[in-house]
Amino acid sequence: MLELDHVTVRFGGLTAVQDVSLRMGSDQVVGLVGPNGAGKTTLFNVISGLVRPASGSRVLFDGRDITRLPLHRRARLGLGRSFQIPQPMHELTVRENLIVAQRFGAGRVDPQKIDRILELMELGEQAERDAANGLALQELKRLEVAKALATEPKLLLLDEVLAGLETLAKRAFMAKLRELHETLGLGILIIEHDIETISSLCHRVAVLDFGQLIADGTPGEVFSNPDVIRSYTGAESAETQHA
Amino acid sequence: MRRSAYLFLAVCYVVVPLAFGGNNYLMGLVVSSLIVAGVAVAWALLGNLGGMVSFGHAAFFGVGAYASALLSMKLGVPVLLAIPLAGLIAVLFSVAMLPALRLSGPYFALAILAYAQIFRILATEMEFLTHGSGGISQIPVLPTIAGFDLSSRTGQFLLLLTLLAAFLATYDLIRRSHYGIALRAMHDSEDATRVVGVNSVLLKSWMLFVSAFMTGVIGAVNAHVINFLEPDYAFSGGWSVLPIVAAIFGGYRTVTGPAIGAVVIYLVDQLVFKALVSTGHQIILGSVLALMILFAPDGLLPLLRNALRRMRGGSHA
Numbered sequence: 039m040l041e042l043d044h045v046t047v048r049f050g051g052l053t054a055v056q057d058v059s060l061r062m063g064s065d066q067v068v069g070l071v072g073p074n075g076a077g078k079t080t081l082f083n084v085i086s087g088l089v090r091p092a093s094g095s096r097v098l099f100d101g102r103d104i105t106r107l108p109l110h111r112r113a114r115l116g117l118g119r120s121f122q123i124p125q126p127m128h129e130l131t132v133r134e135n136l137i138v139a140q141r142f143g144a145g146r147v148d149p150q151k152i153d154r155i156l157e158l159m160e161l162g163e164q165a166e167r168d169a170a171n172g173l174a175l176q177e178l179k180r181l182e183v184a185k186a187l188a189t190e191p192k193l194l195l196l197d198e199v200l201a202g203l204e205t206l207a208k209r210a211f212m213a214k215l216r217e218l219h220e221t222l223g224l225g226i227l228i229i230e231h232d233i234e235t236i237s238s239l240c241h242r243v244a245v246l247d248f249g250q251l252i253a254d255g256t257p258g259e260v261f262s263n264p265d266v267i268r269s270y271t272g273a274e275s276a277e278t279q280h281a
Numbered sequence: 282m283r284r285s286a287y288l289f290l291a292v293c294y295v296v297v298p299l300a301f302g303g304n305n306y307l308m309g310l311v312v313s314s315l316i317v318a319g320v321a322v323a324w325a326l327l328g329n330l331g332g333m334v335s336f337g338h339a340a341f342f343g344v345g346a347y348a349s350a351l352l353s354m355k356l357g358v359p360v361l362l363a364i365p366l367a368g369l370i371a372v373l374f375s376v377a378m379l380p381a382l383r384l385s386g387p388y389f390a391l392a393i394l395a396y397a398q399i400f401r402i403l404a405t406e407m408e409f410l411t412h413g414s415g416g417i418s419q420i421p422v423l424p425t426i427a428g429f430d431l432s433s434r435t436g437q438f439l440l441l442l443t444l445l446a447a448f449l450a451t452y453d454l455i456r457r458s459h460y461g462i463a464l465r466a467m468h469d470s471e472d473a474t475r476v477v478g479v480n481s482v483l484l485k486s487w488m489l490f491v492s493a494f495m496t497g498v499i500g501a502v503n504a505h506v507i508n509f510l511e512p513d514y515a516f517s518g519g520w521s522v523l524p525i526v527a528a529i530f531g532g533y534r535t536v537t538g539p540a541i542g543a544v545v546i547y548l549v550d551q552l553v554f555k556a557l558v559s560t561g562h563q564i565i566l567g568s569v570l571a572l573m574i575l576f577a578p579d580g581l582l583p584l585l586r587n588a589l590r591r592m593r594g595g596s597h598a
C-alpha cells in the first residue's frame with residue numbers, strides 16, 4: 039500500500055508537485071495522467087527516492103514512512119520502477135541487467151526466473167546483447183519493465199512504457215500487465231496519455247495538472263470531469279506537437 | 282583472469298629464483314618491482330571496480346609500513362602477524378576517506394591526494410611514535426619459516442609473488458561475482474543501479490577497503506624488506522604515481538595488466554633507462570608513458586594480445 043501525504047517538490051523557484059495526497063492499494067492498477075510537465079515523473083522520482091520532496095511531505099509504503107529511505111532500500115521493500123527515458127545499466131548485457139536487479143533487489147539468484155522474465159518481455163533474443171548499444175527504443179522500454187520485475191516488486195511504477203506502441207502491440211503489452219497484476223497480485227501505478235488505454239487497464243485514475251491533483255476516481259468519472267477535459271485536450275495537443 | 286596467467290605465475294615461482302637467485306642485485310630489483318606491482322593491482326582494483334581514481338595510495342602504503350614496523354618493534358607482534366594487521370590498520374584509516382566517496386572523479390582524486398599529504402605530515406610530527414623525520418631503523422627482517430629464510434632475496438620474492446597471486450585472484454573473483462557486475466553497472470548508470478536495489482555507497486566502500494588492505498600489506502612487507510622508514514619515503518608521492526604509471530602502461534582495465542606493467546616498467550627503468558641517463562632517467566619513463574597514452578591507451582597487455590591475434594590470423598573472437 040502506497041500513501042503520498044501532502045507531497046510537494048520544488049526545483050528552485052519552480053513547484054513541480056504541489057501538495058499531492060494519494061493512496062493506492064498494492065492490489066490496484068492506477069493510472070496517473072496529465073499534460074507534459076505536470077509533475078508525473080517527478081512524483082515517481084519522489085516515490086522511488088531519486089528526488090527529495092519539500093519538508094512536510096511524507097511517503098509511506100506498507101505503513102512504513104519511507105520519505106528519507108535511500109533508493110536501494112525502497113527497491114528491496116518492493117518498489118519497482120521504469121524510467122520514461124530508458125536507463126539501462128550500461129556496460130552490462132540485457133541478462134546481466136536482470137541478474138543485478140534480481141540479486142540486489144529481490145535478494146536471490148534464480149536464472150530460470152530471469153529466463154521467464156526475458157521471455158515475457160520478449161527480450162530472449164537480445165539477452166546477451168549490450169544493453170547500451172544493441173537495443174531499439176521499444177526493446178529498451180521493455181528492459182525497463184523487465185529490470186523492475188526482476189526485483190520482485192509489490193508495486194510497479196511504469197512511466198510511459200506504452201507510449202509510441204502501435205495499437206496491436208499496445209494491446210498485447212496491456213494484456214501482459216493485466217496478467218502480472220492478476221497472477222502476482224502486483225500493484226501498478228502507470229503514467230500514460232492515451233485515455234482508451236487508461237480506461238481499459240485501470241481501476242482508478244489520478245490527474246495531475248501543473249503539479250496539482252485535480253481529479254481522482256474511476257476512469258468514467260474522471261474523464262467526464264470538465265476540468266480534466268480542459269487540461270487533457272491541452273495534453274493531447276502538446277503530445278502531438280512533441281511527436 | 283586467464284589460466285595462462287596462473288600458469289605464468291607458477292613458472293615464475295620456479296624459474297626466477299633459479300635464473301636470478303644468485304644475483305642479489307637483480308633479485309633486489311625484482312622484489313622492488315613486485316612491491317610496485319602489488320600497489321598497482323590494489324590501485325587498479327579501486328579504479329576499475331570502484332570507479333575511483335586515486336592519487337593517494339601512498340597514504341595506505343605508508344600507514345601499512347609504519348603500522349607493521351611499530352607493531353613488531355614496540356609490541357613484539359610476530360612479523361607475519363603484524364603484516365596483515367597493518368593491512369587492517371590501513372583499512373581503518375581509509376574509513377576517514379569515506380566522505381570523499383561522495384565526490385565525483387577529479388574531486389575524489391584531489392581529496393585522497395590531500396589525505397596522503399596529511400599522513401606524511403602526521404608521521405613527521407608524531408615523533409614519540411615515529412621518531413619523526415629521523416625515521417625508524419632496524420625494523421625486524423622477515424622470519425624464517427620451517428627452515429626457509431623469508432628474509433633472503435629469494436624468500437622475499439616468493440612471499441611477494443604469493444601475495445600478488447592472492448591479490449590477482451581476489452580481484453578476479455570480485456570482478457566476476459555479482460558484486461563485480463553491479464560495480465561495473467554503476468560506472469555509467471549509478472541511479473539506474475541503485476534503483477534496482479544496489480547499495481552503491483557500500484559497494485564502493487568495500488572496494489576502498491580491499492584496496493587499502495592490499496596496499497597496507499605491501500607497505501608492511503616493504504618495511505620488513507628494507508628495514509628502515511622515514512616519512513618522506515613511506516608516504517612518498519612515488520608510491521601513488523608509480524602504480525598509476527604501471528597500471529596505465531600494462532592496461533588498467535585488465536586484471537593482470539597493472540602487475541605486468543609494474544614489473545616491466547620498473548625493471549626497464551632501473552636496468553636500461555638508468556644506464557642510459559643516470560640522472561633524470563624518469564624523463565624517458567614519462568615519454569614512454571605519454572606515447573603509450575597516445576598510441577595504445579588500453580595499455581601494453583591488450584596491445585600484445587591484439588598483435589598475437591593478428592599474427593595467428595585469428596578473427597576478433
Ligand SMILES: Nc1ncnc2c1ncn2[C@@H]1O[C@H](COP(=O)(O)OP(=O)(O)O)[C@@H](O)[C@H]1O
Binds near residue numbers: 049052074075077
Ligand atoms: N531535476 C529537475 N530539475 C529542475 N526541474 C525539473 C527537474 N525534473 C523535472 N523538472 C521540472 O518539473 C516539471 C515537471 O516535470 P516532470 O515531472 O518531468 O513532468 P511530466 O513527467 O508530468 O511530464 C517540469 O517543469 C520540469 O521541467
Ligand SMILES: [Mg+2]
Binds near residue numbers: 079080
Ligand atoms: Mg514524464
